[in-house]
Amino acid sequence: MNSLLVETQGLGVSFGGVHAVNSVDFRLERGELRCLIGPNGAGKSSFFRLLCGQYKPTRGSVKIKGKSIDGLQSYQIARLGLGIKTQVPSVFDGLSVEENIWLSARRVNSSREAATAVKEVMDTVRLSPIAGNQVGALSHGQRQWVELGIVMATRPDLILLDEPAAGMSDEEVKRTAELIKAANQKCALIVVEHDMEFIRMIAKTVTVFNRGTVLVEDTVDIVLNDERVKDVYLGKDLEMKG
Amino acid sequence: MLDIKDIHSGYGDIRILRGINLSLSQGEFVGLWGHNGMGKSTLMRTILGYLTATAGSISFEGQDITGMATFRRAQLGIGLVPQGRAIFPHLSVLDNLRMGAVSFSQDRDETVSSVLKHFPRLNAYLDRPGGLLSGGEQQLLALARCLCGKPKLMLLDEPTEGIQPSIISEMVDTLHRIRESTGLTLLLVEQNQAFIGSLADRVLTMQKGVLVNESSTRDFLNNTHAFASA
Amino acid sequence: KGSDDIVIGSLHDLSGGLDILGKPMQDAMQLAVQEINDAGGLLGKKVSIVTMDPQSNMQLYAQYAQQMALKDKVTALFGGITSASREVIRPVMKRFNALYFYNTQYEGGVCDRNTFCTGQTPAQNVDKLVPYVTKRWGKKIYILAADYNYGHITTDWIKKYAGQVDATVIGADFFPLDVNQFGPTIQKIQAAKPDMVISVLVGGAHMAFYRQWAAAGMNKKIPMASTTFNNGNEHIVLSKDESDGIVTAFSYFESINSPINKGFVDRWHKKYGADYPYIGELAAATYQGVHLWAMGVKKAGSLDRMKMIQALETGISFDGPSGKVTIDPVTHHCVLDIQIAECKDKKWKILESYKQQKPVDTAAVCNLSKTPNENKQFVIKI
Amino acid sequence: MKNYLPIGACLAAGLAAILILPLFLETFTLMELTVYVIMSILALSLGFIWGYGGILCFGQAAFFGLGSYAYAIAAINFGESTGAFAVAIVVPALFALALGYFIFFGRISDVYLGVITLTVTLILFNLTNSTSGDQYRIGTAAIGGFNGIPSIPTLNVPGSPDHIISPDAFFVVCVGFLMAAYIGLRLLLGSHFGRVLVALRENEQRVDLLGYDSRKYKLAAFVIGGGVAGLSGCLFANWGAFTSPTVFSLTQSALVIIWVLVGGVGTLLGPIIGCFFVQWLTSYIGGLDIVNPNLLLGAVLIGFVLLLPKGLVSVLAKWGTILTSHFGSKSANHGRKHSSPQPASGGVAQ
């Protein structure tokens, strides 16, 4: 079996004159945890959308588990074992938290096993206390977690997380990092984040996007000390008043 | 300039805020901190009038605004950068900014271009529909749009969410500059402690719809763990 | 309404697109019943009417017909305007044994011993109209007709009678009842250069044709005849410029110069006001239908349905505003007078009169004396 | 499971209607009730695909009309109703399959879907409307244009064409079908399929990202809705023994939507109640003869939207909650669902 989970070659997408993603060669091994960082508008979310079939590439190709996803519908790509948490949470607002998770668990489980799987996920993500709440009435941060639960419940081989820690307090960020590490026991992940604390907590290899292309790809320490990365992305550290 | 007395509010039958007291004085930068779902955004919405307070009173510059319509409060000089940005997706970036300056029909273009000076990145996208900007670009646009309305009091709801580190520090600089030149008052909801630390004069902590703590920024930063477990 | 009144049903569209036809029919029933009651009623009882408004909705036609037959136990039901509504009512009345009068000008062919049709059919008026207008204007005819049974069948009759006088139909266009844009048609007619246009257009939307025709100045160039113009008060609604010169054939016009008609029109205006827009063909046929029924009841001396039918089949005649109307026992249609008239200053000037025209179209397919159990509408081979 | 309550209630109500009403209602009242029952099957079909599948179909009347025409034409040709009955359900369902394939696999949704379905209905209206004349026949049945098809052979006992079903028995048949449709749909909604359908209404993109082929789910729901609407059309043709192009009219299309809205979107009971109410009202004011019926009906509808935005069923639910809470039972969940902020956001259970 091929150990390569994701492989893109010369991948690019343009809108009018905007090259949101521009000839990206990207490889991800099974079970890997990769962080993706880069300036606002660098093309990270667009890259995610290309991976899950929401955008059709203008150039290049995407292979998942050695299989080209060209022409596949997004549900077919999902069935290849891909789960995505979008930047703006995409959940079932009118349903309860439990129903949200059940729908996702039931896709990969028989109806008997689904109940157990739901319980497991709800415990892991700590959703049990709000199991009966309608998701539309949750706060922004709570909805992020629900979405994480939905994604984990399909037991994917690869999870794409677009800014999972956005809008969370430090303690919650830590909790999310633990979750991600736990999830990484079972599957590969690609995580986009702007929160460097968070990146340091979880990262092994980091890929930096800039203007639609890969700027650097290396271990987290090297990347965060790279001058170019500091230049386009990190800037100077905040001076605290304290 | 903003005086909130024992405010209660919520969504329908669901009560979220349970007696908030808060005063901001002119030119002050105040941080508001708390876990997810504690009611920070709800407080912002209540101040601006999206939600009507079921009890208590709000006054702004000495004027009682408790029952006032949202647009009138905005006209008095309260501006909001909402969580989730609320960009007009089908208006161009420039039109989004002009919407922000809509009450100045005379010197609207000047206002817009003076704000744009603080946001050089947006200059490149003036004709692009707002909805197509990346998440972080939209956040900058929302901030710029709010400034175009020359607010006296700005409500900032998690502005760093999704923003790259270098822009966050630019944002801090920008806000300090604007504070100096206009005497802006700021109420800032944030989870990013570094950001709060570099902007706020004092920090309030919210828990389950009540303010449980107030401290200087220094104490806040030193006692992070105490707060986290609060 | 007393408890032992003789009850009859009135089921006409009083709202919706056809109310322009239904209102006068309803008024005609009331006038006729008032006259009958003023003259002492029937069999010593008063006659009263139950009225329902089916709102141009076929389902309500069925519902109300059922209700009138079963709950109100009407002795006879008068109503239905379009053939579609008639074919909804007719089986209901047959099934629940209540007499049915259909009083609208229609395409002919209904053959049902429980039903009486008092309106004119194409063989009665087209038969006179086509020879008259071809003699007057020429031999090339262009037909515009409403796209439904009545329009198609009337068109066929026009073709047949045109053939008999060596005239030809050089074009025929059909329009659904909701069409109100006639630009292309008007150009097509100009391209075809007919000697006349015969209109079988029906209803409010189609009235737009006459306006657009006049707006293009065509009414000054090509003359027009019609078998339907005036049923919907077209000659009142349109300006005189738009309607002058149109020739039609009906059994009734308000301007018929007879003492009976004068009395009828006077009584009508007394009851409904002097500014009543116009009393037309359908109103007169309904009025006469009620009176024919009353004569039948008197003659039968009973409200038994079969007895009434047998009495009506004796060839009962009523001297009505349109002239003498006689029930033809074989077809249950009426023998009646036909007038040809021309529109002038929003009034009808009667040009010719033809006495006692028989319903020969229906007679060609229907003989209820021989086949009393027949129960359908025939499509007449023309 | 939460399904048992509504199903049990439906069975009880239906059986009561079948057993008791014919005993003391006059035939004509029964016939009027019959047509309400028939129309409420149509309302139910839209209530299902719209309220649960989020498919905003402005042309549910098309399937209803096709059902009635298919039945009429088949029954006239067969001279017998049993086969015609099957045809009347299969034809609209197949039509829904073709149309639904076109729509959902073309990723058409929202108001664009509404406009396509409405347009298709209007095409059917135009086409059937322009078939007057003898040349338009299918077998021995003339389509009849504007006038429609009269004198349709009505239901006979299956297998024996000479035993025509009486109005009283027909009432029982229709109530039976309504119950069957209601229970069938309710069971379906409780199933995996039904829950995915509801999820789809909430967020189609997420359903796809979970690996469900949303198009197939929508199509299946659409076809089921089409078949149920066809059933209703078939019964309608039987009820009055006629059908005409007005079954495809804008008015008919709008009426279905109105029934569902008046009753309450996002429930199965609502469309039935709404249909009964509006039908009764329309028929009642046609006999009033003092005000213009349009004026009155219009005013009532406006009042409805402004005063009862969640439909009749929410009022009933409120009474229900008051009653049950009075008796100390715990149906709080039931009551709360209807106070959710959006009209179309009911959960799976009702």
Add this chain to the structure above:
Amino acid sequence: MDYFAVVCLEVLNAVATLVLVSIGLAIVFGMMKVINLAHGEFIMIGGYAAITASKLGVNIWIAILLVSPIAVGLFGFVVERCIVRYLYGRMMDTMLATWGLSLLLIGLITSIYGNTTIGLSSPLGSMTIGAYQVSLYTVFIIAVAIAVLGGLYLLLTRTDFGLVARGVMQNASMSAALGINPARIYSVTFSLGAALAGLAGGVLAPITGVVPTIGVAYVAKSFITVIGGGASILTGTLAASSAFGTVNQLTTFLSTPVIGEVGLLLVAIVLVRMLPQGITGRFFRGRV
């Protein structure tokens, strides 16, 4: 040759008529996502307003071009205040309410005017093109349609109202946070849409006549046109009207009005299928 010219004129006439009957709905739907099922009746009232005014001795041009739009615009203002205002964001509920309104208006106008209202005659004569006569009024209708589109273009792109209206339509609560009163914008926009419907009613009255039920003929067609046009109000309405009007009229010339109508509807279906967001959904998103 002259026949060709006449056909072209009739095609333009059909396009212009579609533009006129749809544009009011396009404004109201495009900007407020309100499907106004009483739109046809607004047109109908426009017709009655023109007729009534001219009966009272008002010059026919003033009646058509001023009285109709103003009367219906004011009426729209009242409707927005009393009904539509409470239903924003609830598209289907507004549909139900405006359907009720449509019935109510048909009933009301029938009660006031009866069903035998003497109409207006077309105020212009005819002109000759080769061997054909056409109504000069046709040319007038085309001119009005062009003027309406031009005027609206300027209003939406060159004025504050245009900017603010578009903003409010996209996000009302955010607009309120910027100091704009959304209720006022809604009210003005709805009244504007109503006034345009009234104008259509007045302009068309002399050639179609008015009966209380005339609106029914327009509402489905204008709805299909507006949706087929897609997100851009003006470009969309113009594009869809051109496509539908041309197909409808040419097929009518070549065959029958029924086929013409079916042709229009088929084109609408094909179009929406090929461009699932309407003609302009893809190319002109967010433009007017």
